[in-house]
Amino acid sequence: MDLLIFVARILPGDAGQRIDDGAVLVSDGRIVAAGHRDEVEPLAPPSAERVSFPTGTALPGLIDCHVHLAFDAGPDIAAAVAGENTALVLGMAARAQRLLDAGVTTVRDLGDRAGLAVRVRDAIAAGHLAGPRILAATVPLTIPGGHCWFLGGEVDGERSIRDAVRRNADAGADVIKIMVTGGHLTPTGPGMWDSQFGADEVRVAVEEAGRFGLPVAAHAHGTDGIAAAVAAGVTTIEHCTWLRDGGFDAPEDLVARIVDAGIYVCPAISRNWRGFAKRFGEDNAAELFDRLRWMDERGVRLAAGTDTGVPGAVFADPVGALEVFAHVGFAPERIIELATVDAAAALGLPDTGRLVPGNRADVLVVDGDPVAGLAALRDVRLVLAGGRPHVPTTAALRST
Known part of the structure; x- marks a missing residue:
C-alpha cells in the first residue's frame, strides 16, 4: 500500500x-x-x-528501550506474572497495543516469564496483533533469590549462566538481560546498590551471548555493579543510578570508560519519577536526576527507556517518563532525539529512528x-x- x-x-x-x-x-x-x-x-x-x-x-515513531510487558503496573508484580500463560499473554498483547496507541513503534522488553514476549512479538510481526516491534530478552538472569527471581532466571556459577543464556537464545531472545545488582521490586533480595554478579560472571554471560550474536543489557543501580558491567563489555547499562551504600558515587574514570567503550546507558526512569522525592528524599531525588545531565555532558550515550510495567508505570503514558529529562534541562528536541535516533542506535537498528528514504516506516x-x-x-x-x-x-x- x-x-x-x-x-x-x-x-x-x-x-x-x-x-x-x-x-x-x-x-x-x-x-x-x-x-x-x-x-x-x-x-x-x-x-x-x-x-x-x-x-x-x-x-x-517513539522507541522505548526498557519495558516489561508481563508486568501490569499494579502493586504486586510477582503475583501478576504468576498466573496462567494464556491469560498473561493476552494481557501482554493488550499492553503492547496501548504502547502503539501512545506512538511507540519499537520496544525492548527486558524481562518476562517463560519467554512469553516472544509469542507476542511474533504475533505482531505476523500482523495478527496491533503493536510495536518487540525485541525480547525473555527470562533475565539473576542469583538465587535475587532481583526478579520470580521470573524463573536464577543461576549459580559459570555452567548455570551459560545454560541460561543458551535457553534464552533457543527460545528466540533478541537480547540477554542480566541483573548485575539488586532492585526495589524484590525487597527480599540484595539492595539496589548491592552486586549480584562480579565482572567475571557478567563476562561469561557476554561471551555466551556473543556466540549467538546477542547483545547484553545489564541492570545495574550500584556503582560496583556498573563497574563490573563495563569491565565485562555489556552493550547497555540499565538504570545506572550510581548508588553505593545508600548514597551516590560516580567516579569520573568509570564514566570515561563507559564513553570509551561506546556503551549506551538507558536510565529507565518511570513516569513515577515525581514521586521519587517522597519515597527517598528531596536531596536524593535531585542527585539522581542531575546525574542524567551530568552523564550527557561527559559524552555518555543515553537512550530513552521508561521501565513501563513496574508499579504505577502505566503503558499509555511514555511521555510522562520522558518529562524527567525536561525537568533537568534537556530541550524537547533533544528528548525526542533520545527516544528516536539515539534509542535506535542503542538497540542496533540502523534502519529505524529517522524519517529517511529506505528506513522502516x-x-x-x-x-x-x-x-x-x-x-x-x-x-x-x-x-x-x-x-x-x-x-x-x-x-x-x-x-x-
Missing part, C-alpha cells in the same frame, strides 16, 4: 532538523520520501492514499509541535509501525 501523509512540519530525527509544509510517502512498509510537500507529492502514484493533518507533526503523527512542548506527543493522530497504519482511540490513550 502507498500512503502519502501531509503535515504542517516534519521532524526527521536529529535534533535541529525541521521541514515545514511537509509530506511523507510510504510504500511496502518503507519510507520512500520525507521532505517538503512540493518535492514529495509528485513521487506518489495516483493510487496512493492521501491523508492530511494541517496542524500536525510527523516524526519517527515507523511514523508518528501528532497534533501540534512537540518541539514547542512535549505535551504535543500525547495528542496522537496516526501511527505507522512497519508501514501498518494504526489510529488510536481517545479511550485507549486514557487507559492504563
Whole structure:
C-alpha cells in the first residue's frame, strides 16, 4: 500500500532538523520520501492514499528501550506474572497495543516469564496483533533469590549462566538481560546498590551471548555493579543510578570508560519519577536526576527507556517518563532525539529512528509541535509501525 501523509512540519530525527509544509510517502512498509510537500507529492502514484493533518507533526515513531510487558503496573508484580500463560499473554498483547496507541513503534522488553514476549512479538510481526516491534530478552538472569527471581532466571556459577543464556537464545531472545545488582521490586533480595554478579560472571554471560550474536543489557543501580558491567563489555547499562551504600558515587574514570567503550546507558526512569522525592528524599531525588545531565555532558550515550510495567508505570503514558529529562534541562528536541535516533542506535537498528528514504516506516503523527512542548506527543493522530497504519482511540490513550 502507498500512503502519502501531509503535515504542517516534519521532524526527521536529529535534533535541529525541521521541514515545514511537509509530506511523507510510504510504500511496502518503507519510507520512500520525507521532505517538503512540493518535492514529495509528485513521487506518489495516483493510487496512493492521501491523508492530511494541517496542524500536525510527523516524526519517527517513539522507541522505548526498557519495558516489561508481563508486568501490569499494579502493586504486586510477582503475583501478576504468576498466573496462567494464556491469560498473561493476552494481557501482554493488550499492553503492547496501548504502547502503539501512545506512538511507540519499537520496544525492548527486558524481562518476562517463560519467554512469553516472544509469542507476542511474533504475533505482531505476523500482523495478527496491533503493536510495536518487540525485541525480547525473555527470562533475565539473576542469583538465587535475587532481583526478579520470580521470573524463573536464577543461576549459580559459570555452567548455570551459560545454560541460561543458551535457553534464552533457543527460545528466540533478541537480547540477554542480566541483573548485575539488586532492585526495589524484590525487597527480599540484595539492595539496589548491592552486586549480584562480579565482572567475571557478567563476562561469561557476554561471551555466551556473543556466540549467538546477542547483545547484553545489564541492570545495574550500584556503582560496583556498573563497574563490573563495563569491565565485562555489556552493550547497555540499565538504570545506572550510581548508588553505593545508600548514597551516590560516580567516579569520573568509570564514566570515561563507559564513553570509551561506546556503551549506551538507558536510565529507565518511570513516569513515577515525581514521586521519587517522597519515597527517598528531596536531596536524593535531585542527585539522581542531575546525574542524567551530568552523564550527557561527559559524552555518555543515553537512550530513552521508561521501565513501563513496574508499579504505577502505566503503558499509555511514555511521555510522562520522558518529562524527567525536561525537568533537568534537556530541550524537547533533544528528548525526542533520545527516544528516536539515539534509542535506535542503542538497540542496533540502523534502519529505524529517522524519517529517511529506505528506513522502516515507523511514523508518528501528532497534533501540534512537540518541539514547542512535549505535551504535543500525547495528542496522537496516526501511527505507522512497519508501514501498518494504526489510529488510536481517545479511550485507549486514557487507559492504563
